[in-house]
Amino acid sequence: MSDLFSSSVSGLLAFQRALDVTSNNISNVATPGYTKENANFTERPGQAYSSGYIGSGTDIQSVTRSYDELLAGQVRSSQSSFSNFDTYATQAANIDNMLSDPKTGLTVSLQNFINAYQTVANSPSTTAQRQALLSQATAISQQMQNYNTQLQTYAGGIEQGISSAITQINTLTDGIAKLNQQIASGLASTGQTPNQLMDQRDQMLDQLSQYVSVSTATQADGSMNVYVGTGQPLVIGATSQQLQATPNQYDASENQVSIVGGGGLTTDITSTITGGQLGGLLSVRSQVLRPAENTLGQFSVGLATLVNQAQGAGLDLTGTAGKPMFSVGGVLSSSSRSNTGTASVATTRTNLGSLTSDDYILRQTSAGTWTLTDEMTNQPVTMTGTGTAADPFMAAGLSMVVSGTASVGDSYEIRPTAGASAGMNVLLTSPAQIAVASSIQTTGVGANTGTGVVKSSVVSDPSVWVPGVYTISFTSANAYQVKDASNNVVGTGNYTSGTPITFNGASVTLTGSPATGDTFTVGAAGASNTGDNSNAFALIDSLNAAKMNGGTTSLSSVANNLVSQIGVQTQQAQSNASAQKAVNASATDSRNNLSGVNLDEEAAKMVQYQQAYSACAQLIQASNTMFNTLISAIKG
């Protein structure tokens, strides 16, 4: 009887517990991150009777979660990937929208500027048309300044995002460490898994995955270690290591991600961070934002250089040599904060065609030996020179002069074009200052007997133009020789009427038939040529020519290529994000299908336990009745 009683009571208690578990499951059907719990029944050990072994009821041995580490891990890694691409796509889309308008984009502005030059060329002495050109110049330089301001705003937003992601990560790792301690002590003291705490910890790990890609390792004592990057530990047992946003050694406004180790020592782990919002922000900064700054700067430098060179090679309306039209910001040369020497590096741009949209690191690797590395590709760049003012380092269209004493290991970051757009301004104040007329003119010598006539003479390539007086002499009716003032031959060729004769950056076109011995003198133009527009056409031709990137790309292509590159990066990130979203949804489904609550299942279980409970209660009733019967039988 006592066996009947005790085993029914055990059943009663067990089913009561089981119903508790079921009701908990049902209440938490909508709780995110909740893992379904199962009451695990075990049979009590049997007792030996002469009639056989009789079991003594049931116990709930444990309440465990329906949990699979592999499925949970897949959810986290796909979450990290999705957050990574989603963050990247959002930031890249900002820049994409800024650049993309087909009506106000950079290619349209450049063409408007060229059109304004064409209009001035139609009537070079008309002030109104020159004023319109100055207005276009102001408009395009303001547009570059605006782009720069916008990019700085986005950059600020990215830095903000990085430091707030780090703050969130630190909060979560602290929480995980605390939970580790509670779970370990709970497991140690009761031998049962603290399911609710483990659910909480899983939630925190899921949230952590949104910020950065992590890997986990479960320990024997129930705690979970968390690693980031290439194995840097964020959480070991009950202790967590903090991440810190540290300033970049060259640019204090840029955040690097460091991990704070023992004794407060920080280690920069930025290059190993992948995944999550943090990985997305770091990638978009280095792959989209900085290249956009550099390429826009390259455009500004290209436009300003070509126009200013043409100004210098032409005459303005007063007959004086043209002054520069545009100013642009200089090269950014920053010393590393960890430098121990006293040197600084001054860098100027020397060759437009050799300028790139990359950034460089100049480092003294051993005493007297300097190397230049491309910051994006980490490839070394060949440099000539010794770095002194008389013999500067020359590479990538730059000239670098080191002044002061640098220690071994000192390094400097050189950003050739990033600062150009911010400083783009129009320097000319009066429409008369636009140099539309050629600064050279060619005249036939009076003794010429042929019928050669000068059609035009202009400086077509100001970057190699050597000012001076030149003589073109015809050695025969079909061949000419060009000599400079010191009688050095600077050009020879066969003559065709109407085909330009080029030398030292000048281009002289003759028509007709010169005779043998005829000579033409190329010298400075007089101030009376107010109607001459050949310098304007020389500039228009160079703005349309491939003068950038080693002579392969025109200014317009630089702008157009930037727009489509950002477009491609945004589009790819967006499609990767939606692919990862689907992967994440599928992984979440798989996990939920194992760990999620199914109301119908719980309803069925509830019915089962209820019936069993009633049955056990009935058994207790029966046992009570049997006992009463026995007592009344004995009482008589």
Added chain:
Amino acid sequence: MRIATITFQTNATSQMNNLQADLAKTQNDLATGTRLHSAADDPAAMSQVNTLNVQMSASTQYVTNGNYATSTLQLEEQAMSDATNTLQSARDLAVEANNPALSASQRADIAAQLQQQLQDLISIGNRVDGSGNQIFAGTASNTVPFSQNGTTVNYLGATQTSQIQIGPNQRISSGDTGASVFMNIPAGNGTFTTSGAATNTGTGSIGVGTVSNTAAWVPDTYTIAFTSPTDYTVTNSTGTVVSTVTNFKDGDSISFNGVQIPMTGTPAAGDTFTVAKAGNASAFSTLQSIITTLSDPTLSNAQISSQIGGALQQIDNAISNMSNVSASVGARLNSITSSQGAAQALQTNLTTAVSQLSDTDYAAAITKLNTEEVSLQAAQQSYASISQLSLFKFLQ
């Protein structure tokens, strides 16, 4: 296979979200008419659209340039037409003056009228266009090109002209220098000039002459010296005698070294005539020379006739030169018209190309919109009906 209740919920919600997002995008494409909102929508298409827009803008500018060039060239054409008329009037006056019966004062009257024609010609040369720029000064557009100093008219303008861009690779001269129109006119018959010495006393009048055999002509300065009314020798600049004739009479031509020069009248002994290589003579100096001749009462009829004969040839040369330049201006005007026509066709093609790349295809978008609407409705209805199913309902 086991499905969690939450799976069903989250999947249904996220699918409806996705369908709504797609629907919103399609609706946006329809409302704005363009499917290219940013480069991310189609980077390759956006790049092409940018390039096409640049071409279109440049093409529009070329048309504007062409209009400006047309108005300048038309003014030039008008000026040359007026100049030709002036020269024609001067020619008529010169023919009228070549009449031995006229008295010195009658000749002086004609000289005064010719002076007026000369002044007219100078002021035509100094005309300005609509923007106040000199038409015939080349690139020195603020310099008055023709200036008269005593009896000489000098050209002070530039030797080069400006260009205007009327097409992607087409630049044309927007004018012609005054030098090429008025100054650099071949003298004589283009190859040589003839003149009689001022000290001649006979009645011989030398004509303009022609080149009958180009191969035989040796460019040089020749002197025809008459030793008597019937005998003359032709010597070149080094003194070599190239021809001797002893039976000259009135009306004969003088021939030597491939040239034939008519001579009328009877030269006296000691009279000389010069045959020189032709240089350039300006239209102004031609008119001036007639005026000078008619104003000199000491000249004989023969000398007057000879000089006017030469001047008439010069005027013809000037008119012919002007008509050549006019033809070139006409050709330029034609090429502007045809390049503007080409620009029109190009712009139409570019607009079509841009539209194909960036405009919404309404038929496809509306079909897509309908499909997405139907999908969303199906998702919503199916969710509504399936979410009702629960075992708890049946356990009441």
